[in-house]
Amino acid sequence: xxxxxxxxxxxxxxxxxxxxxxxxxxxxxxxxxxxxxxxxxxxxxxxxxxxxxxxxxxxxxxxxxxxxxxxxxxxxxxxxxxxxxxxxxxxxxxxxxxxxxxxxxxxxxxxxxxxxxxxxxxxxxxxxxxxxxxxxxxxxxxxxxxxxxxxxxxxxxxxxxxxxxxxxxxxxxxxxxxxxxxxxxxxxxxxxxxxxxxxxxxxxxxxxxxxxxxxxxxxxxxxxxxxxxxxxxxxxxxxxxxxxxxxxxxxxxxx
Amino acid sequence: xxxxxxxxxxxxxxxxxxxxxxxxxxxxxxxxxxxxxxxxxxxxxxxxxxxxxxxxxxxxxxxxxxxxxxxxxxxxxxxxxxxxxxxxxxxxxxxxxxxxxxxxxxxxxxxxxxxxxxxxxxxxxxxxxxxxxxxxxxxxxxxxxxxxxxxxxxxxxxxxxxxxxxxxxxxxxxxxxxxxxxxxxxxxxxxxxxxxxxxxxxxxxxxxxxxxxxxxxxxxxxxxxxxxxxxxxxxxxxxxxxxxxxxxxxxxxxxxxxxxxxxxxxxxxxxxxxxxxxxxxxxxxxxxxxxxxxxxxxxxxxxxxxxx
Ligand SMILES: Cc1cc2nc3c(=O)[nH]c(=O)nc-3n(C[C@H](O)[C@H](O)[C@H](O)COP(=O)(O)OP(=O)(O)OC[C@H]3O[C@@H](n4cnc5c(N)ncnc54)[C@H](O)[C@@H]3O)c2cc1C
Ligand SMILES: Nc1ncnc2c1ncn2[C@@H]1O[C@H](COP(=O)(O)O)[C@@H](O)[C@H]1O
Numbered sequence: 001x002x003x004x005x006x007x008x009x010x011x012x013x014x015x016x017x018x019x020x021x022x023x024x025x026x027x028x029x030x031x032x033x034x035x036x037x038x039x040x041x042x043x044x045x046x047x048x049x050x051x052x053x054x055x056x057x058x059x060x061x062x063x064x065x066x067x068x069x070x071x072x073x074x075x076x077x078x079x080x081x082x083x084x085x086x087x088x089x090x091x092x093x094x095x096x097x098x099x100x101x102x103x104x105x106x107x108x109x110x111x112x113x114x115x116x117x118x119x120x121x122x123x124x125x126x127x128x129x130x131x132x133x134x135x136x137x138x139x140x141x142x143x144x145x146x147x148x149x150x151x152x153x154x155x156x157x158x159x160x161x162x163x164x165x166x167x168x169x170x171x172x173x174x175x176x177x178x179x180x181x182x183x184x185x186x187x188x189x190x191x192x193x194x195x196x197x198x199x200x201x202x203x204x205x206x207x208x209x210x211x212x213x214x215x216x217x218x219x220x221x222x223x224x225x226x227x228x229x230x231x232x233x234x235x236x237x238x239x240x241x242x243x244x245x246x247x248x249x250x251x252x253x254x255x
Numbered sequence: 256x257x258x259x260x261x262x263x264x265x266x267x268x269x270x271x272x273x274x275x276x277x278x279x280x281x282x283x284x285x286x287x288x289x290x291x292x293x294x295x296x297x298x299x300x301x302x303x304x305x306x307x308x309x310x311x312x313x314x315x316x317x318x319x320x321x322x323x324x325x326x327x328x329x330x331x332x333x334x335x336x337x338x339x340x341x342x343x344x345x346x347x348x349x350x351x352x353x354x355x356x357x358x359x360x361x362x363x364x365x366x367x368x369x370x371x372x373x374x375x376x377x378x379x380x381x382x383x384x385x386x387x388x389x390x391x392x393x394x395x396x397x398x399x400x401x402x403x404x405x406x407x408x409x410x411x412x413x414x415x416x417x418x419x420x421x422x423x424x425x426x427x428x429x430x431x432x433x434x435x436x437x438x439x440x441x442x443x444x445x446x447x448x449x450x451x452x453x454x455x456x457x458x459x460x461x462x463x464x465x466x467x468x469x470x471x472x473x474x475x476x477x478x479x480x481x482x483x484x485x486x487x488x489x490x491x492x493x494x495x496x497x498x499x500x501x502x503x504x505x506x507x508x509x510x511x512x513x514x515x516x517x518x519x520x521x522x523x524x525x526x527x528x529x530x531x532x533x534x535x536x537x538x539x540x541x542x543x544x545x546x547x548x549x550x551x552x553x554x555x556x557x558x559x560x561x562x563x
Contacts, residue, residue, distance in 0.1 A: 125356075228533075
């Protein structure tokens with residue numbers, strides 16, 4: 001069998017974003033993280049590679065900040081890390097991201113499968129895996145909640161809005177998995193230590209021959225705030241708090 | 256033919272997008288992959304229905320053929336219903352066309368030769384507006400536009416499918432829960448609930464106030480205590496009830512996105528710092544096992560005169 005590539009994104013943790021009074025978005029206190037559901041994609045890539053007796057490798061496209069992701073990703077069972085370092089990643093759209101990832105997938109020897117997550121925590125655009133498939137002209141299966149090895153292909157179970165589908169796919173292929181597919185293990189100390197010794201391959205965005213200009217023009221980027229009353233009953237006996245809430249709901253006329 | 260090309264496996268969404276196309280003065284061309292859809296949609300106001308015939312049962316596997324068709328016809332926009340099938344078809348077509356794709360638009364308009372699309376980022380914390388120049392793709396959730404009527408001309412054509420993916424089996428998902436988008440009141444349970452049996456505590460409150468039960472993603476997808484159509488959020492249901500009450504829900508942004516249009520939001524959680532309290536109109540900091548039975552009792556008494 002051949003290698004499995006897990007695509008993961010290093011994203012700003014949305015819990016650290018602040019929305020200012022003028023609705024501008026303050027990124028100054030933001031820490032990065034591996035996009036939540038990409039941990040499931042990494043775990044699934046490792047599972048399949050293990051079943052094949054092959055290697056799972058990680059691939060990410062990001063700015064210089066994404067470097068810190070590689071060790072974290074490698075501690076999750078991947079054997080090698082591929083990192084595309086590009087300033088343009090900061091405002092790349094789905095088209096540019098998919099082309100950059102596909103360009104490196106083509107440079108990795110003997111790839112049989114690319115595993116992505118359903119959607120990234122920052123964009124949640126749910127488009128990159130399908131686009132990678134198109135750029136490579138490989139078959140694509142999205143919304144996958146189960147993967148089984150079936151001869152030299154894969155049998156997958158998809159969850160759609162109205163049905164469950166069992167779908168067979170030939171390799172090489174791109175698969176987007178739902179987070180429900182597995183529970184990613186938390187890396188132990190030994191795995192973290194071992195990660196430091198694994199090979200990391202860096203590519204420069206400029207060397208890939210891709211035009212990174214976004215296909216749309218951003219017109220506005222602003223925070224969303226909800227005006228709510230924020231009346232919170234926290235002190236005193238439970239019975240009193242309940243009485244106050246019940247009275248408020250009655251007054252609001254929503255019962 | 257130039258114009259807006261439309262596809263959805265959900266006929267209601269397809270009809271709504273046709274309504275958008277007609278209202279902005281564009282030709283509307285609906286893509287259908289089976290005769291029944293072409294027939295049912297015959298009076299939905301589309302100018303043309305292209306009935307695409309091929310060998311695969313998977314609509315997504317026609318992505319390359321659809322991309323070629325859009326290019327040949329000089330389409331101005333490919334607007335696809337935001338469902339799992341639609342998202343894949345849309346993104347693969349955009350990939351083959353190497354063009355823009357704006358996913359799950361919260362708003363879409365057309366002025367001065369530009370399409371303007373709005374979408375959320377960071378789980379709903381940020382709204383982004385972008386303009387599309389030249390052929391682009393958007394995916395559109397239900398309920399954004401009003402449908403129109405009018406007869407369509409049906410034109411059949413043969414298309415090639417990607418045969419490397421094949422359908423082996425289909426099992427329908429039987430909807431078990433209520434239609435949350437129509438619910439007047441909702442009681443939502445989160446991972447703060449210890450055991451599946453404790454759903455009864457939430458059901459008792461829901462019954463007392465005439466509410467539907469809903470949940471967070473984890474309750475449905477990790478614990479499987481409630482069906483998937485009952486979870487709320489960016490990847491689940493988006494609701495707009497008069498009253499939403501959460502029990503043991505921390506209130507992460509991805510969940511809150513689904514309840515933003517609620518008239519009144521109430522949160523009950525032990526953690527005073529849980530983000531749900533910033534999103535709530537009213538809240539109680541307390542143990543749901545203590546608070547909910549008392550609240551059920553209090554509200555039962557208040558709503559005796561509630562019309563059935
Ligand atoms: C890309 C992406 C998409 C997502 N989409 C969705 C989505 O559509 N919908 C969704 O719901 N989530 C979604 N999530 C997950 C989301 O980020 C949160 O993880 C999730 O909503 C948390 O669920 P919860 O509040 O039930 O659980 P937790 O965050 O675990 O919260 C449980 C709460 O219960 C409280 N608690 C514990 N015991 C008690 C008690 N006895 N009484 C009262 N309170 C108690 C705790 O203080 C805590 O606040 C998404 C995440 C990502 C990254
Ligand atoms: N910059 C990136 N680097 C690596 N993988 C990515 C990147 N962006 C997106 N992906 C993959 O594509 C998935 C979907 O992303 P999106 O279409 O942006 O929601 C992510 O969960 C990742 O698996």
